[in-house]
Amino acid sequence: MPKRLLLLPCLLILSALVLSACGGGSSGGSSSGSSGSEAEADPASTEIEEVVKNSSTESDPANCTKLNTQKFDEQLVHEEGAGAVKGCESESESEAAPANSVTVTNIKVSGSKATLEAAFDGGLYGGQTVTVAMVKEGSQWKADQITKITKLDKAALEDTFKTQLEATGEISDKQVKCITDGIDGYSQAEVEKLLLSGSSQPFIDLATGCA
Numbered sequence: 001m002p003k004r005l006l007l008l009p010c011l012l013i014l015s016a017l018v019l020s021a022c023g024g025g026s027s028g029g030s031s032s033g034s035s036g037s038e039a040e041a042d043p044a045s046t047e048i049e050e051v052v053k054n055s056s057t058e059s060d061p062a063n064c065t066k067l068n069t070q071k072f073d074e075q076l077v078h079e080e081g082a083g084a085v086k087g088c089e090s091e092s093e094s095e096a097a098p099a100n101s102v103t104v105t106n107i108k109v110s111g112s113k114a115t116l117e118a119a120f121d122g123g124l125y126g127g128q129t130v131t132v133a134m135v136k137e138g139s140q141w142k143a144d145q146i147t148k149i150t151k152l153d154k155a156a157l158e159d160t161f162k163t164q165l166e167a168t169g170e171i172s173d174k175q176v177k178c179i180t181d182g183i184d185g186y187s188q189a190e191v192e193k194l195l196l197s198g199s200s201q202p203f204i205d206l207a208t209g210c211a
Contacts, residue, residue, distance in 0.1 A: 044141075045107040048114055048134055051141045056102040056120065064088035069135060069144045075198040099123030112136040117150050124164070127156025146196050149188070157191070158183050178210035 055067040064073055064085055074080055077087035100122030107116045114134040120126050129151035135144040158180040165176045183206070186194065194202040 042107075042109070044109045044114070048107055048109070048116060048141050049104045051134070052104050052116065052118055052132065052143065053102055055143060056099045056118070056123070059092055059098055061089035061092040064092060066140070067142055069137070069142050071145060072143045075145060075196060078198055078200045078203075099125065114141070115147075119151070124160050126160060127153035149192055149195070152188055152191060154184060154186070154191070175210050179207060182206050182210070 051067050055063045068076075068088065070081070070085060073084040073088040077084050077091060079087045099120045102121070103119045105117045105119070108114060112135060114136075116132050116134065117129055118132055119129040128149060131147045131150050132143055133145045133147050134141055136142075161183060162176055162180050165171060165179065166173075183191070183194075190202075194206065
């Protein structure tokens, strides 16, 4: 999973939407944990943990196809098909910072599929813990889908949005506050729809009224 983990393109959508409404213009280090001595001794679990660690903390466009499925790229950058892969690769080359570290726990392997929990320090998912579905394609394990937010830290998420929106230099402090206040009022289900749906519409809905 690319280090930005999904928000940068949609933060730009939010910025552009607010501007339009106003009449304006258009590898860090990593650490990981396992689910216990059994997981540590299991080669599949070790490989899966390494895939998640590398894809989350490295800035390498090749990871968009090597370590992610297209389905995962679509979820991350809110585009479909080949455009999602290109979007992921472009994001990987941007200046947005990857996660500092990711702690992987509760790895469960069943044949060519697996699930795990990943807790992020830094990056755009900093402070959040998510459940990730993995698949094995040939001999390579890949991230296939973030299925839910296991532990939601809305304060950390609001701070992420605030920092990234301010970094665009294109919208006012009042508009930034309007958007982050909107997140504060969201339920768990609404936050998951915003981050995991793979659609830009929830971001547009969030920004509506923040002109």
